Amino acid sequence: MKRLNVRSILALLVALILSVSIFGAMSSSAASVYVVDESGSLSQDQIQELNSKLAEYSQNNQCDVVFVLKQSLNGESAADAADKYFDANVGFGSTNNGIVLLFAIDESEYAFSTGGYAYSVFSDYECNELISQVAPYLKSGDYMNAILTFGSGADYYLQHYSEPVATEKKHNPIWAPIAAAVGAIAGWIGTGGQKAALTSVHQQQGARNYVRSNSLQIVDAREQYLYSQVTRVPRQQQQQNTNRPTTSRPSGGGGGGVHGGTSGKI
């Protein structure tokens, strides 16, 4: 009995350890590197410091926070490049939570790519707020502070995000009189035909039945131009929205992921 008990306890422990490790693997980060510098603008020390900072934010929020610094996009769009990087390297846990901010120095273009939990957190508003704080550093080439600002900002939004509470929709009372009015009109139309059928005595309009066939002769048909007026109204300005939709867009990398985010030039 004792042996059995010990074996049972051991089996349970092994199962527990396996479960925890599997769960841990599932909820772990896909990103091993949180700061990528393909331009060589940052020193190794800076990269290490920034990497540990973003890793901390990522672990705390269960959401990868990644910054990619490129020298050039080489014809690719910033949004596609960010999405590609996200699909290949980023995603915390089974829902692939993560946010990537990619910046290309030569083109001065940036793009956010979000996924999983971050997809809900970072709407256009949050992305625009973030880039407005980071942009001055990016412009001046102070990438160290740019990445720190991005990390702390992302951390702030991730910690302060609350799921939108579904507000209880109140039924608009205007529908009651509208329904009554529609009912009255439907009743009037529905019975109108039957009511009209009771009246068949009508005065004739004109003498159409007695027009001699082919007797209409038009001997004078003229058109004289009098004058003209020109009016103009302003054309509706088509708003050029460079923002990418934050609700859904297919992955630029073709990985099948769905990302949110915005892009633009600073």
Add this chain to the structure above:
Amino acid sequence: MAGLLQYKCPCCGGAIEWNSTLQKMKCPYCDTEFDLQTLQSYDQELATDSPDSMEWQSEPGSEWTEGEASGLRVYVCKSCGGEIVGDANTAATSCPYCGNPVMMMGNFSGHLKPDYIIPFKLDKQAAKNALKKHLATKKLLPAVFKDENHIDEIKGLYVPYWVFDADASAKMRYKATKTRTWSDPQWVYTETGYFQVIRGGYLGFDHVPVDGSSKLDDTLMESIEPFNFNEAVPFQTAYLAGYLADKYDVDKETTVNRANERIKQSTQQAFDQTVQGQGYASVANEYSSIQLMNGVAKYVLYPVWLLNTTWDNKKYTFAMNGQTGKFVGDLPMDKKLYWKKWGLIAGIAAALVYGASWLFQLL
């Protein structure tokens, strides 16, 4: 006293009448049929007969008030001697005692003789069937009206009509617009061009009818139009046999106003159509002048079945075109049934809309 005319059957001496199905004269007693040509000579023969001269001793009694008796005419039936009371315009009727059809020839004398007549093509049974059909399709008709409906009277009546032929010469002026739209990056431009459009020409009308009897409702008589004048034949008294007939008591000078009104309306519509749909954005008539030329009026008799019934102390008159079978007549409405149906439809529609509004909220 006005002279009466009956067509006697050469075979049995019974009063013969016009059969609308056979389109011949037929004796209802011995079923002998006669062509109109035969009856024409018979008619001429009858014309040579000397009328009865019968003098009546006036009975004591109260005197007619002024104007009361002026419209009445008393006739004596040639078959049974019964007294027939009609009015000054009664031209044909039937004897209330023996049922024989009679014509008051005196009522045609001194007035215009009808130029044409459209003989009855549909008989009394057709009128009864048409009434049944007329009632059967009305959903808001009180059920009791349908069930208890007894026709008080059905009479085939030749109604006096004036028919007018005329050529209308018209000149119309319209103000019309055409629009053109274009744009540049900043503005959308609309150019509206204003034009004066002239139309002049002619339109012919044949046989526009206006009823010449003041006893009949003009609107009721217009409702059973149109009559096909192509089937009209020169007037012969033989056609009146078996039917009632009135001579006109509204002259053509009075009725021509209604004809003018109808001709003007249709001329205006016909000329308007030559401008509308010609690429104009809008068309408004500014001036119209219509003049009639070659106006000719004819005095004709058209066949009409009149049916009278009384329900809820109200008289309902129906009319059927004796040529085409077009049947008209206003009917009473079951108000309770109307509001019940209205409420049902309104309730269902309102419930659907209200339910849909909740559904949309949930989605």
